[in-house]
Amino acid sequence: DTAVSQTPKYLVTQMGNDKSIKCEQNLGHDTMYWYKQDSKKFLKIMFSYNNKELIINETVPNRFSPKSPDKAHLNLHINSLELGDSAVYFCASSQEMNQPQHFGDGTRLSIL
Amino acid sequence: AQRVTQPEKLLSVFKGAPVELKCNYSYSGSPELFWYVQYSRQRLQLLLRHISRESIKGFTADLNKGETSFHLKKPFAQEEDSAMYYCALNSGNTPLVFGKGTRLSVIA
Numbered sequence: 624d625t626a627v628s629q630t631p632k633y634l635v636t637q638m639g640n641d642k643s644i645k646c647e648q649n650l651g652h653d654t655m656y657w658y659k660q661d662s663k664k665f666l667k668i669m670f671s672y673n674n675k676e677l678i679i680n681e682t683v684p685n686r687f688s689p690k691s692p693d694k695a696h697l698n699l700h701i702n703s704l705e706l707g708d709s710a711v712y713f714c715a716s717s718q719e720m721n722q723p724q725h726f727g728d729g730t731r732l733s734i735l
Numbered sequence: 736a737q738r739v740t741q742p743e744k745l746l747s748v749f750k751g752a753p754v755e756l757k758c759n760y761s762y763s764g765s766p767e768l769f770w771y772v773q774y775s776r777q778r779l780q781l782l783l784r785h786i787s788r789e790s791i792k793g794f795t796a797d798l799n800k801g802e803t804s805f806h807l808k809k810p811f812a813q814e815e816d817s818a819m820y821y822c823a824l825n826s827g828n829t830p831l832v833f834g835k836g837t838r839l840s841v842i843a
Contacts, residue, residue, distance in 0.1 A: 627778075656830060664819050664836050666779075671830045678830075713779065721825045723769060726779040 626650050629714045629727035636704060637735050644699045644730045646714030654720050655697035657689060658713040660729070666713075672697050673720055709734045737762045737826040741834035748812050749842050756807040756837050758796075758822030767825035768805040770796055771833075774818045782807075782820070792816070812841045 629646040636642055648655060657669040670689045671678045677689060686702045701708060711731050715724040738761040748754055760766055770782040783791045785798040785805060796807045805822060822834040 723781045728778045
């Protein structure tokens with residue numbers, strides 16, 4: 624069983640569109656995250672969600688909005704996609720905020 | 736502020752040569768450090784954490800508080816070690832802080 628699964632694996636779309644990436648974890652973890660990995664492989668945290676509280680990274684444009692229907696899911700919705708949004712987006716989870724994180728396979732987003 | 740520095744973006748070594756991936760951190764408290772590995776087009780995986788003091792795939796890392804370092808070492812590199820390696824710091828009740836990563840390329 625995949626511990627952290629995210630869909631889709633690949634997403635190709637045009638500038639200006641709105642898209643969502645889904646993430647689910649079956650580890651019973653309380654905390655989930657979204658990361659962006661750019662073409663230089665830099666890994667930047669975007670959001671962390673600790674069951675009760677969403678922590679927003681202020682450098683993330685407000686076009687990005689995480690949504691958590693329950694603690695096993697943290698979806699990422701992106702409005703008005705821009706060329707610079709092209710990247711691999713990783714979902715991760717951990718038991719608590721400061722524990723080792725388990726990552727999903729990533730979603731490769733390409734903006735045309 | 737907490738910070739993790741990996742000074743090398745790319746490290747190339749020959750197969751069988753020793754490997755050392757550098758990681759330095761900045762944190763005033765008692766740190767907990769991790770190494771993550773990402774093989775080509777795969778997810779990040781936890782490689783090792785300093786509190787477990789174990790050797791995984793031949794890699795070891797020792798926390799040196801005096802030098803604020805947590806370098807990753809392996810005595811003999813193998814081609815399958817080629818990957819991106821990320822050092823990460825646990826600084827309390829906040830998300831892990833990741834370094835920018837080092838790409839290790841092992842040349843046959």
